[in-house]
Amino acid sequence: MNSSKSGYHHGHLRDALILAAAALIEEQGSLSFSITDAAKRAGVSSAAPYRHFHDKQDLLDNVRDLAFIGLHSALEETQKNYRDNSDTGAAVYAMGLTYLNYARNNRAFFSLMWEDHGQMQPERQNLAHKSEGFSLLLSSVENHLIQGSGKSLCQNAEQKALYLATQLWALAHGVATLENNQLLNMFDKSAQAENILVDAASALLAGIDQVDTNRFETQG
Amino acid sequence: MNSSKSGYHHGHLRDALILAAAALIEEQGSLSFSITDAAKRAGVSSAAPYRHFHDKQDLLDNVRDLAFIGLHSALEETQKNYRDNSDTGAAVYAMGLTYLNYARNNRAFFSLMWEDHGQMQPERQNLAHKSEGFSLLLSSVENHLIQGSGKSLCQNAEQKALYLATQLWALAHGVATLENNQLLNMFDKSAQAENILVDAASALLAGIDQVDTNRFETQG
């Protein structure tokens, strides 16, 4: 398992190519790197990658997996920091802010994670990674709802949490996406993404009991 | 100004290329059409487009303009339909739903409009089109705030409307983007994009007076 056993065989080419691609994406801020460049960076010829990946999309899929791991660990860290905090709402906001900050600090990765760049096959979606991140947000929301109601979750409360978490995700995703494309403060020059996200999330958490409870009552 | 004056000169090649590109984008659901295909569809050689567009991005910029016109007229139509409706909140929701429906019915256009596909120069952004659409949402929000307070907008109310409109835009954009990438009901299978958007927007409109008024009071 040496790095360069012979000078001919690489030893860790698969991993090296994923890291090379990730580095190129970060540096160039876009997904339009070439297989040739990634191979060059790993020190092999431009055909070598095809021994480890079916095509460029396959390589990108593996970079995407890496990106999801990064986001997931950031969310996990945030949730850990709020474990003993009695302000369960603040924990929910913090999850949203972590999402926003990840998007800001990893623009191209964030785009790669969520955007369907033309020809994504369903099998390549990797639902596991996506659901793991959402589960963390969901548990924060559930924790907050328990705190708010004074009792444990019951009846359609689980569905309520699921619905609220989806709303919060959509909100955070919109803020992060617009911010990343330099659109969010195009009109309101003084607006800050963090404020917009937290204020809107506050309204969502505050409004959940008033507005749309009926949707869940009348549904079962 | 004939369609084909001589068989050699096209007559309306510039417009024909924009329409051909738009058609290819719609058909293929992505922006990865080739100049050659667009030229072929317009009945000219693959080098002819370069007499009318500096490069492919220039052609895409013109397709984007077309897409913005489509969204703007849809929003304008919706606003017109709610002009004499006393339910000003419903008008705001309708603007969001129009945005969502445009995104659904024009996936690739929607992506082209907002996403920075790698190398967008600031000059090519066409701020006018973007701000025109936002202005329509903003006026709907202002109208709702006037209705709610019983008096006309005063003090920092304009800024409040700007801030709220930005929040609503981010929300609608997030819902539309996640929905277009088949992510929105990945976890909550029963969730409908329309419900998520309207319910969350309701909470935003309901919560604006309670939660973050202080941000505007302490700011001036």
Next chain:
DNA sequence: CATAAATGTAAATGCTGTTAACATATATTT
């Protein structure tokens, strides 16, 4: 140790955006 499998290389293919040299139609000037 022989041989199969894995993993590298070089060369070729076809598609792409783009440019250069050239041809023809249209507009303008005399």
Next chain:
DNA sequence: AAATATATGTTAACAGCATTTACATTTATG
């Protein structure tokens, strides 16, 4: 109307790209 400049088309070429094929070399296996 003839001469000429400009606009707009063509064909042929270029480099860069993803990908494949034929071949070479190293590693693993019986």
